[in-house]
Amino acid sequence: MHRRAFVDLDAIRQTALASTTSLPDCTADLRADAYGHGLIPVARTLTDAGVGGFLVSRIEDAAAIADDGIPTRVIVGDPASGPLLGPELFGLDPTHRHPAAMRLEAEIVAVKRIAAGRGVSYGYTYHTERPTTLVLVSLGYADGILRVASNRAPVLVGGTRGRITGRIAMDQFVVDIGDAQARLGDPVVVFGDEGRGEPTVLEWADAIGVAAPVITSRLGRRIERVYERPDV
Template sequence: MTDLRLATISTGAISHNVETLRALVAPAQVMAVVKANGYGHGAIESAQAALAGGAHWLGVADLSEAFALRDAGIDAPLLAWLHQPGAAFSEAVRAKVDLGISSIAQLSEVAAASGTARVHLKVDTGLHRNGAVLSDWQRFFEAAVAHELAGRIRVRGIWSHLANAGAEHDAQQIDQFSAALAMAEAVGLRPEFRHLAASEGAIKYASARFDLVRLGISTFGLAPADDVDAAALGLVPAMTLSAPVVSVKRALAGVGVSYGFDFYCESDTTLALVPLGYGDGVPRHASNRGPVTINGARGQIAGRVAMDQIVVNMGDAPVAIGDRAVLFGNVAGSAADSGTASTVPSVDEWAAAAETINYEIVTRIGSRVIRRYES
């Protein structure tokens, strides 16, 4: 039976990407970030593939994501960092989940949990999201020393996050982070891991790598910034999104297509109906612009993206019901597409069509889309 909506995930690509990035950032260790269902690729399968590629750590946003990995039998070092008051910190301690801690109040709550919590103290070096602000650093570190001496916590790491606002701002943040590390050392903290860089910073700046880097989107073969060439780095996109053509009709010049008639056929053309829509994560903002490949020929969405379907203008290219339409991916030689890889749209093309970033395109792929894993 043909899958109506299919995201084919190459676990081999994920492993390869981690191996490639490990070589780039060595001797720093690699944390593969698999939050948000592995950026849409599947958290458990992505985590296993990343570990097979040599990742030393895994990272997630919240404890529910961490517990899902533990429940799947994954026992690798694991960090979770986004916590609401009253989070299940005692359960996290029992599950050996390291905790990113961003304030003195949060530190006190974690210290009150049963067992000895393993924590990574986050300092705000300019991003102005999570993390203790500069004026609190001294008290934050001193409180951590007191809790550590009492056996309530173990400070495994100190960390922050770059704003990726340009080389000058990044350099300032690297300096700020170094100042935070010096202050922590002065009050008696000796963390095993100092980490600042995510994918963009890790790729661009050797000075930002410290002991550990957190790799998210690059793990899945996509560039973290417009000025980073993923292919030149040797990274391979891991996801291919496709669906079968369920209707084909020949439309005459001048007819309108889809809701609102935002599109009119300029000439006689073939229209292919594909069962993927904004309910599956296809961005409605890509209406009239999103590229699609069928049988190696390029087409483009005609009219608005609907909840469950898109219409693709294929011109005079031969299309039949049951042919596989590929929205994006890296499918040379795969069963998903009979054309060549050069005709298959990239995630970055879809991001441009939707005026967004590649992160959003893959992460938003919905639950109706079946994930199939291939090595």
């Protein structure tokens, strides 16, 4: 079962370079595993870009950066001085100034044609209005998908825009795709690149009333992080 978060390290680097003219004086906020993007790969990328230091939540995170041999200072707690680069590094800033660094993708694990008037998922909070096709997608709240997204958050199934249908379960959620076609193993984009017609994490934030940094920070370890650069 594929559960993948594709992280564009070059987008993070370019955003850092565009954010200030003095990166050595800046501190990058890498709390919560770099907002779910991966502490060490992101720290390496930003060090190469010239960022002077990192803000982390735990002593263990500071030790992991030091153990990796990243030659920069690490701050635990509040940054001592200089500009702080935070969610905007990852395209999580609601001003839409910077590209999103993460694309979250899962796969279809079941496809079923059902009749009108059928209840969907736990508690039957969604009922089909007409004969339709439902797909079961390999992500759930055990992966950090917030249950408040049930019946609200957008997804892309093939070329079909839909939304999560019914309550999110531990390992899966359902999408009603109407009369569109789908097959087992087809990819489902939870959020990604607006330029490709995909829902974005900022759309998710608007749809469910939860800040984008919270959405990415909650993504669990069952989701494989796939990085653009082969050296990280």
